[in-house]
Amino acid sequence: MATSAALAGAVVAGAFAARSVLTRQAALARLRIGKPLGESALEADRVWRPKLAGAPLELLVLGDSIAAGLGAQRPKDVLGARLSKGLADFLHRPVRLRTVAVVGAESKDLADQLDRLPPDYRADAAVIIVGGNDVTHRTPVSQAAGDLEAAVRRLGDAGASVVVGTCPDLGALRPVPQPLRALGAQASRQLAHAQAVAARRAGARVVSLRRAVGAMFIENPDDMFSVDRFHPSALGYRRTADALLPEIVAALAQGVRARG
Numbered sequence: 001m002a003t004s005a006a007l008a009g010a011v012v013a014g015a016f017a018a019r020s021v022l023t024r025q026a027a028l029a030r031l032r033i034g035k036p037l038g039e040s041a042l043e044a045d046r047v048w049r050p051k052l053a054g055a056p057l058e059l060l061v062l063g064d065s066i067a068a069g070l071g072a073q074r075p076k077d078v079l080g081a082r083l084s085k086g087l088a089d090f091l092h093r094p095v096r097l098r099t100v101a102v103v104g105a106e107s108k109d110l111a112d113q114l115d116r117l118p119p120d121y122r123a124d125a126a127v128i129i130v131g132g133n134d135v136t137h138r139t140p141v142s143q144a145a146g147d148l149e150a151a152v153r154r155l156g157d158a159g160a161s162v163v164v165g166t167c168p169d170l171g172a173l174r175p176v177p178q179p180l181r182a183l184g185a186q187a188s189r190q191l192a193h194a195q196a197v198a199a200r201r202a203g204a205r206v207v208s209l210r211r212a213v214g215a216m217f218i219e220n221p222d223d224m225f226s227v228d229r230f231h232p233s234a235l236g237y238r239r240t241a242d243a244l245l246p247e248i249v250a251a252l253a254q255g256v257r258a259r260g
Helices: 002-033 079-091 107-115 132-136 141-157 180-201 209-219 234-259
Strands: 057-063 095-099 125-129 161-165 205-207
Touching: 057 079, 057 107, 079 095, 079 125, 079 234, 107 141, 125 141, 125 234, 132 180, 141 161, 141 180, 161 180, 161 234, 180 205, 180 209, 205 234, 209 234
Parallel strands: 057 095, 057 125, 125 161, 161 205
Antiparallel strands: none
Protein backbone atom coordinates (compact mmCIF):
# COMPACT_ATOMS: atom_id res chain seq x y z
CA MET A 1 0.00 0.00 0.00
CA ALA A 2 2.82 2.36 0.91
CA THR A 3 4.63 1.41 -2.32
CA SER A 4 1.52 2.20 -4.38
CA ALA A 5 1.09 5.54 -2.63
CA ALA A 6 4.73 6.40 -3.22
CA LEU A 7 4.43 5.46 -6.88
CA ALA A 8 1.30 7.54 -7.27
CA GLY A 9 3.02 10.46 -5.59
CA ALA A 10 5.98 10.13 -7.92
CA VAL A 11 3.72 10.06 -10.98
CA VAL A 12 1.88 13.18 -9.83
CA ALA A 13 5.14 14.96 -9.05
CA GLY A 14 6.50 13.98 -12.46
CA ALA A 15 3.38 15.26 -14.18
CA PHE A 16 3.63 18.61 -12.41
CA ALA A 17 7.32 18.86 -13.27
CA ALA A 18 6.64 18.05 -16.94
CA ARG A 19 3.82 20.57 -17.08
CA SER A 20 6.08 23.20 -15.52
CA VAL A 21 8.76 22.53 -18.15
CA LEU A 22 6.24 22.78 -21.00
CA THR A 23 4.81 26.00 -19.58
CA ARG A 24 8.28 27.55 -19.44
CA GLN A 25 9.02 26.36 -22.97
CA ALA A 26 5.76 27.83 -24.27
CA ALA A 27 6.69 31.18 -22.72
CA LEU A 28 10.15 30.94 -24.30
CA ALA A 29 8.64 30.18 -27.70
CA ARG A 30 6.33 33.20 -27.46
CA LEU A 31 9.32 35.37 -26.52
CA ARG A 32 11.40 34.09 -29.44
CA ILE A 33 8.62 34.51 -31.99
CA GLY A 34 7.15 37.77 -30.71
CA LYS A 35 4.88 39.75 -33.02
CA PRO A 36 7.18 41.44 -35.53
CA LEU A 37 4.46 41.14 -38.18
CA GLY A 38 1.71 42.67 -36.08
CA GLU A 39 -1.73 41.09 -36.05
CA SER A 40 -3.13 42.11 -39.44
CA ALA A 41 -2.31 40.69 -42.85
CA LEU A 42 -2.06 42.83 -45.95
CA GLU A 43 -5.27 43.66 -47.82
CA ALA A 44 -5.38 41.73 -51.10
CA ASP A 45 -9.12 41.54 -51.83
CA ARG A 46 -9.74 42.67 -55.38
CA VAL A 47 -10.35 41.30 -58.86
CA TRP A 48 -7.13 39.63 -60.02
CA ARG A 49 -6.31 39.45 -63.74
CA PRO A 50 -9.18 41.88 -64.51
CA LYS A 51 -8.31 42.11 -68.21
CA LEU A 52 -9.20 38.48 -68.83
CA ALA A 53 -12.55 37.80 -70.46
CA GLY A 54 -15.66 36.70 -68.59
CA ALA A 55 -17.30 37.33 -65.25
CA PRO A 56 -14.98 36.96 -62.24
CA LEU A 57 -14.93 33.68 -60.40
CA GLU A 58 -15.66 34.27 -56.71
CA LEU A 59 -12.94 32.89 -54.41
CA LEU A 60 -13.47 32.93 -50.65
CA VAL A 61 -10.64 32.31 -48.16
CA LEU A 62 -11.39 31.46 -44.53
CA GLY A 63 -9.38 30.45 -41.51
CA ASP A 64 -6.40 31.72 -39.54
CA SER A 65 -3.26 33.79 -40.11
CA ILE A 66 -1.94 31.50 -42.84
CA ALA A 67 -5.21 31.81 -44.74
CA ALA A 68 -5.07 35.57 -44.18
CA GLY A 69 -1.51 35.71 -45.51
CA LEU A 70 0.31 37.13 -42.48
CA GLY A 71 4.01 37.31 -43.26
CA ALA A 72 3.69 38.34 -46.91
CA GLN A 73 5.35 41.70 -47.54
CA ARG A 74 3.37 42.52 -50.70
CA PRO A 75 -0.36 42.06 -51.40
CA LYS A 76 0.41 39.93 -54.44
CA ASP A 77 2.23 37.41 -52.23
CA VAL A 78 -0.67 36.88 -49.80
CA LEU A 79 -2.00 33.32 -50.07
CA GLY A 80 -5.38 34.41 -51.43
CA ALA A 81 -3.71 36.55 -54.09
CA ARG A 82 -1.44 33.68 -55.10
CA LEU A 83 -4.47 31.40 -55.40
CA SER A 84 -6.44 34.02 -57.34
CA LYS A 85 -3.67 34.61 -59.87
CA GLY A 86 -3.08 30.90 -60.33
CA LEU A 87 -6.78 30.18 -60.84
CA ALA A 88 -7.19 33.09 -63.23
CA ASP A 89 -4.24 31.95 -65.33
CA PHE A 90 -5.52 28.36 -65.45
CA LEU A 91 -9.18 29.18 -66.11
CA HIS A 92 -8.50 32.22 -68.34
CA ARG A 93 -10.97 34.36 -66.44
CA PRO A 94 -10.73 36.98 -63.69
CA VAL A 95 -10.95 35.96 -60.05
CA ARG A 96 -12.44 38.13 -57.33
CA LEU A 97 -10.85 37.42 -53.96
CA ARG A 98 -12.72 37.84 -50.70
CA THR A 99 -10.84 37.07 -47.50
CA VAL A 100 -12.60 36.62 -44.17
CA ALA A 101 -9.73 34.75 -42.50
CA VAL A 102 -8.57 36.34 -39.26
CA VAL A 103 -5.18 36.23 -37.56
CA GLY A 104 -5.49 34.10 -34.43
CA ALA A 105 -8.71 32.36 -35.51
CA GLU A 106 -9.62 28.87 -34.35
CA SER A 107 -12.01 26.44 -35.99
CA LYS A 108 -14.86 27.67 -33.82
CA ASP A 109 -14.46 31.10 -35.46
CA LEU A 110 -15.28 29.84 -38.96
CA ALA A 111 -19.01 30.28 -38.31
CA ASP A 112 -18.47 33.95 -37.40
CA GLN A 113 -16.40 34.47 -40.53
CA LEU A 114 -19.24 33.12 -42.64
CA ASP A 115 -21.77 35.21 -40.73
CA ARG A 116 -19.90 38.38 -41.71
CA LEU A 117 -20.47 37.78 -45.41
CA PRO A 118 -23.24 39.75 -47.15
CA PRO A 119 -26.49 37.74 -47.36
CA ASP A 120 -26.36 37.73 -51.16
CA TYR A 121 -22.71 36.65 -51.44
CA ARG A 122 -22.09 33.33 -53.18
CA ALA A 123 -18.63 31.84 -53.53
CA ASP A 124 -17.75 29.62 -56.47
CA ALA A 125 -14.78 28.20 -54.56
CA ALA A 126 -13.76 28.39 -50.92
CA VAL A 127 -10.45 27.55 -49.26
CA ILE A 128 -10.13 26.90 -45.54
CA ILE A 129 -6.86 26.71 -43.61
CA VAL A 130 -7.20 26.48 -39.85
CA GLY A 131 -6.00 24.40 -36.92
CA GLY A 132 -2.71 25.77 -35.62
CA ASN A 133 -4.42 27.89 -32.98
CA ASP A 134 -6.65 24.98 -32.01
CA VAL A 135 -3.49 23.05 -31.19
CA THR A 136 -1.87 25.85 -29.20
CA HIS A 137 -5.10 26.51 -27.31
CA ARG A 138 -5.58 22.78 -26.73
CA THR A 139 -9.03 22.64 -28.30
CA PRO A 140 -10.34 19.05 -28.27
CA VAL A 141 -9.71 17.45 -31.65
CA SER A 142 -13.30 16.30 -32.04
CA GLN A 143 -14.59 19.81 -31.37
CA ALA A 144 -12.21 21.49 -33.83
CA ALA A 145 -12.96 18.91 -36.54
CA GLY A 146 -16.70 19.28 -35.92
CA ASP A 147 -16.53 23.05 -36.31
CA LEU A 148 -14.62 22.62 -39.58
CA GLU A 149 -17.14 20.09 -40.88
CA ALA A 150 -20.02 22.44 -40.10
CA ALA A 151 -18.35 25.25 -42.06
CA VAL A 152 -17.69 22.99 -45.04
CA ARG A 153 -21.31 21.80 -45.08
CA ARG A 154 -22.56 25.37 -44.87
CA LEU A 155 -20.41 26.42 -47.80
CA GLY A 156 -21.37 23.38 -49.83
CA ASP A 157 -25.06 23.96 -49.20
CA ALA A 158 -24.56 27.49 -50.60
CA GLY A 159 -23.05 26.08 -53.79
CA ALA A 160 -19.33 26.54 -53.15
CA SER A 161 -16.66 24.03 -54.10
CA VAL A 162 -14.55 23.67 -50.95
CA VAL A 163 -10.89 22.80 -50.42
CA VAL A 164 -9.42 22.35 -46.95
CA GLY A 165 -5.71 22.63 -46.22
CA THR A 166 -5.20 20.64 -43.06
CA CYS A 167 -3.28 21.86 -40.02
CA PRO A 168 0.41 22.40 -40.81
CA ASP A 169 3.05 20.39 -38.99
CA LEU A 170 4.00 22.44 -35.93
CA GLY A 171 7.13 20.32 -35.65
CA ALA A 172 8.65 22.58 -38.32
CA LEU A 173 8.73 25.54 -35.93
CA ARG A 174 12.35 25.73 -34.82
CA PRO A 175 11.84 28.60 -32.33
CA VAL A 176 9.74 26.19 -30.27
CA PRO A 177 12.07 24.19 -27.99
CA GLN A 178 11.93 20.45 -27.40
CA PRO A 179 10.03 18.54 -26.12
CA LEU A 180 7.25 21.08 -26.72
CA ARG A 181 7.92 21.04 -30.46
CA ALA A 182 7.57 17.26 -30.61
CA LEU A 183 4.29 17.44 -28.72
CA GLY A 184 3.08 20.14 -31.09
CA ALA A 185 4.01 17.99 -34.06
CA GLN A 186 2.07 15.04 -32.68
CA ALA A 187 -0.97 17.15 -31.82
CA SER A 188 -1.00 18.91 -35.20
CA ARG A 189 -0.85 15.59 -37.05
CA GLN A 190 -3.70 14.19 -35.00
CA LEU A 191 -5.81 17.24 -35.75
CA ALA A 192 -4.89 17.18 -39.45
CA HIS A 193 -6.06 13.57 -39.70
CA ALA A 194 -9.36 14.37 -38.00
CA GLN A 195 -9.80 17.43 -40.22
CA ALA A 196 -9.28 15.37 -43.36
CA VAL A 197 -11.90 12.83 -42.32
CA ALA A 198 -14.42 15.52 -41.35
CA ALA A 199 -13.82 17.66 -44.44
CA ARG A 200 -14.18 14.74 -46.85
CA ARG A 201 -17.32 13.61 -45.05
CA ALA A 202 -18.78 17.06 -45.64
CA GLY A 203 -17.86 17.02 -49.33
CA ALA A 204 -14.60 19.00 -49.45
CA ARG A 205 -11.39 18.10 -51.21
CA VAL A 206 -8.39 17.95 -48.88
CA VAL A 207 -4.74 18.91 -49.09
CA SER A 208 -2.37 17.70 -46.38
CA LEU A 209 -0.11 20.71 -45.93
CA ARG A 210 2.30 18.61 -43.87
CA ARG A 211 2.80 16.18 -46.74
CA ALA A 212 2.62 18.75 -49.54
CA VAL A 213 4.97 21.43 -48.21
CA GLY A 214 6.05 20.40 -44.70
CA ALA A 215 9.43 19.07 -45.79
CA MET A 216 10.20 22.36 -47.59
CA PHE A 217 9.67 24.33 -44.38
CA ILE A 218 11.81 21.91 -42.38
CA GLU A 219 14.66 21.72 -44.90
CA ASN A 220 14.71 25.37 -45.99
CA PRO A 221 13.39 27.44 -43.06
CA ASP A 222 15.33 30.61 -43.88
CA ASP A 223 13.54 30.97 -47.21
CA MET A 224 10.16 29.42 -46.41
CA PHE A 225 9.45 31.32 -43.18
CA SER A 226 9.00 35.05 -42.73
CA VAL A 227 10.94 37.15 -40.23
CA ASP A 228 9.06 35.73 -37.23
CA ARG A 229 10.11 32.17 -38.20
CA PHE A 230 6.52 31.14 -37.60
CA HIS A 231 4.45 32.32 -40.59
CA PRO A 232 5.27 31.63 -44.24
CA SER A 233 7.31 34.02 -46.35
CA ALA A 234 6.40 35.00 -49.91
CA LEU A 235 8.05 31.78 -51.09
CA GLY A 236 6.27 29.79 -48.40
CA TYR A 237 2.92 31.12 -49.58
CA ARG A 238 3.83 30.46 -53.20
CA ARG A 239 4.60 26.80 -52.46
CA THR A 240 1.45 26.48 -50.36
CA ALA A 241 -0.65 27.95 -53.18
CA ASP A 242 0.98 25.57 -55.67
CA ALA A 243 -0.14 22.66 -53.49
CA LEU A 244 -3.72 23.92 -53.16
CA LEU A 245 -4.42 25.03 -56.74
CA PRO A 246 -4.84 21.61 -58.41
CA GLU A 247 -7.42 20.62 -55.79
CA ILE A 248 -9.33 23.89 -56.23
CA VAL A 249 -9.49 23.31 -59.99
CA ALA A 250 -10.59 19.72 -59.41
CA ALA A 251 -13.23 20.83 -56.88
CA LEU A 252 -14.64 23.36 -59.36
CA ALA A 253 -14.77 20.74 -62.11
CA GLN A 254 -16.44 18.30 -59.74
CA GLY A 255 -19.02 20.95 -58.87
CA VAL A 256 -19.77 21.63 -62.53
CA ARG A 257 -20.29 17.90 -63.19
CA ALA A 258 -22.57 17.62 -60.16
CA ARG A 259 -24.70 20.55 -61.30
CA GLY A 260 -24.78 19.23 -64.86
